[in-house]
Amino acid sequence: MTRFSPGEQVRVRDDYPPGHIRTPVYLRGKTGEVDRYFGEFANAEIAAYGLPGPRKGVYKVRFRAIDLWSDYAGPARDVIEADIYEHWLEKTA
Numbered sequence: 001m002t003r004f005s006p007g008e009q010v011r012v013r014d015d016y017p018p019g020h021i022r023t024p025v026y027l028r029g030k031t032g033e034v035d036r037y038f039g040e041f042a043n044a045e046i047a048a049y050g051l052p053g054p055r056k057g058v059y060k061v062r063f064r065a066i067d068l069w070s071d072y073a074g075p076a077r078d079v080i081e082a083d084i085y086e087h088w089l090e091k092t093a
Contacts, residue, residue, distance in 0.1 A: 002037045002057060003057065003086055003089075004034045004037070004059060004086070004089060004091075005034060006034050006035060006036055006037075007033060007034065008033070008034045008091075009031055009032070009033055009034075009092045010031065010032060010033075010034055010059075010061060010089045010090065010091065010092060011029070011030070011031045011089070011090045011091075011092050012027045012028050012029060012030055012031075012032070012061075012084065012088055012089060012090075013028065013029075013087075013088050013089070013090060014028045014029030015028065015088075016028070019045065019049075020044070020045055020048035020049065021045060022044050022045055022084075022085060023082075023084055023085070023088045024082065026068060026069075027063065027068070027080075027082055027084070030063055030067060030068055031063075031067065031092055032061040032062055032063035032064075032067075032082075033061065033062050033063075034059050034060070034061055034062075035059075035060040035061065035062045035081065036059065036060045037057065037058075037059055038057075038058045038059065038060065038083065039057070039058065040055040040056060040057050040058070041055060041056065041058050042055055042056075043055070043056045043085065043087075044085075045085070056085045056086050056087055057085070057086035058083055058084070058085055058086065059083070059084055059086065059089065060081055060082070060083055060084075061081070061082055061083075061084050061089070062079050062080070062081050063079060063080045063081075063082070064076070064078070064079055065078040065079060065080055066078075068080060
């Protein structure tokens with residue numbers, strides 16, 4: 001069972017833990033829309049250290065470029081898509 005569904009609004013955790021992190025800094029704290037669920041994969045943040053760990057769900061999340069950068073001057077339809085592990089995503093209100 002997936003935690004999020006396509007079309008659902010999610011927020012990327014605004015967190016800065018030390019270590020190998022797969023979530024881009026410019027997406028942290030930002031809201032996007034789930035495009036699809038890819039399935040469960042080894043958590044690269046732990047696997048990078050050669051450690052075993054639980055598998056985590058991965059989602060493709062779409063962000064509007066104008067929501068990421070206040071000075072973005074491109075077309076309003078421009079988007080950024082990122083593959084983000086489930087533990088980095090939060091439900092929006």
